Amino acid sequence: MKTTSELLLAILASAAHAVPFSHVTPTAVDSRAEVRAAAAASPTVYMCGDSTMALGGGGTGTQGWGVYLPYSLKIPVVNDAKAGRSARSYTNENRFGEVIATIKSGDIVIIEFGHNDGGSLTPTDNGRSDCVGAGNETCTTAAGVIVQTYPTYLTNATELMVAKGAHVIISSPTPDNTCETGTCSYTSPRFTGYGEEVVKTVGSKSSFIDHGTYLANQYAVLGASVVNTYYPNDHTHTSPVAANLVAGVFVKGVLCAGSSNPLYSHIKNSTASVVGTCI
Template structure:
């Protein structure tokens, strides 16, 4: 049984990781004629799509942009650099993301092959340039194959060679000297340089749990140059190692094409590395906050707030003698004004006659259907429920967190509505048997009904970037699971995802952009009122209209 649980855990972790990351568009792949021979590399590279916007430009090797940037015709299973999927995490109406890395090159040959001279004209004042070299810099300094190696270290050492590949005399310098050259020229153009260490390789120590670092060589030298030059540094080596260790060897294997590949990731692995780059840009405060569509921490978690439950009391009905409309959910229901964010549950009371019904918002940021239950918050809410109350339930935004991954913050529920369980380990070392999303919903429904309350299950509100008709439907699985559980357990269901998406389409993208306080998840005051309006209209259409008599005659 324990072996089966471990197997199920691994399968679920891989599936959830794939669901999260493979949703990124593959539209960035382009057909280019490419060669990685530095003597004749004339690859056609992207240019800023909107020259009037600031640009985030990448230079580097194949771990940033691989070959023709097309996965070698193998789709997501081919080799991809992180500079391709990262574009999906930015608002391209506000910033250009320009991946001018070239596979097979080093900090030396990116310059000597002419790519740097072709990139510099696109760098203007106010831009940012991220450089990531090192994977090819340890190659031979002089041979008739690629002649791309550099001198080790960060010092002033030089070596004059007659290049066997190009037939030209060349002065080769240290890795650090090449990085300093890029930094100086980027600054001279009025742009901001950023140094990233090489991405981590898929190499494990004998214990199978520890990833082999490369800090003493190019990763360490990159950090040293960044520190000396006082530029932002992104430690893809150490952060990547910790990320892989958290995921485990079996899951990390799914981030790469089949063995023996240890350097080049597939699309999934490239997206993981892209998230680390986002984390580094955020940690160093490199870019304006409003250019991000999604944010990540070094452990892979996103920017959804996990509110300290000790600081948010369980709200009680104002008048216990009145019926209550009770809300439970996450930060899209209640954000408390943090960073200008408000959930629809904080504005829905505007539509009700609160002299005749209590509106009790007990949602809390960062919670899933699982953690709202396991933290004891549901028990406190349930104690207050009584006959004649109505409970609205909306979870899903945090339920997709990966079970067993510390980045998931022990929030993920098992996908589906069945009886399957997965063992998870909490930060304090205790074990928890995690239930399915449907199990937690059914528990809420049946507990509330036992107290004589009515229940309405809501699907999650959509993200800012997932409501257009040509896009895949947001929260499709969670909406389907919510409806199935509601019907099976005698509750009503409102597809709030679909209703809000349709309302967004009606007002258009420019208006929708004004509804959010962050890149894609949390609404501001106007967005909260807008979404509350859609919910109230749906409540009016429920069979029997259970809340109709409590609504204000005139909407706010």
């Protein structure tokens, strides 16, 4: 049986030989256990999000983009995204708390939510919808539960992470299929602006990547005939090939941000095959 160190080396070696951002589906990487063992010795990336980021995506052959990010980085990646979660439910299930307890100074946390944060708290509360608002508003459900806003949940988590010496990247949510009607179009959801404001509120050691706009721009270049093949089941969850592309577009955003983004110096491969320009 291989030791933890041997398993980690094997995972990193396979990632180094992967063809990034191509239309060849790479092997999904689920290295969480092995990477956690090495995390104490090196800067580590932690990913917090929903099914669009998570291992297994939305199920039935889909995949989350966080599975392919390790192919692009020189440092370990722990994908703690969980399908079906919102900023609210990720908070209430103590998933942010677990990441905060684990991280150390110099680590990087990527937070991307939005797909499950909309909806209404009435007449039935699904446990995921946030209170609508750009500030610190609160709402009360029929059961008497106090619900906070998307910015509040993200600000609280980010400030605690920064206090431990980590750098947090707030990423706008990936869009649903922008070409579903046959014509590609995109309007940023309110969560994009909310994320930008969280970074302004937290300030130092936080950054913003407009992942949604970068991906929408890429989709517009590829066109509807290609993009519609990326969504085998619904308009939210991507195929493995598309998830690999979504990861590449995120890396494109990091490269465009330059040295001001903490991931910039840790990128190990090229994004030359990702069509598009910096925004």
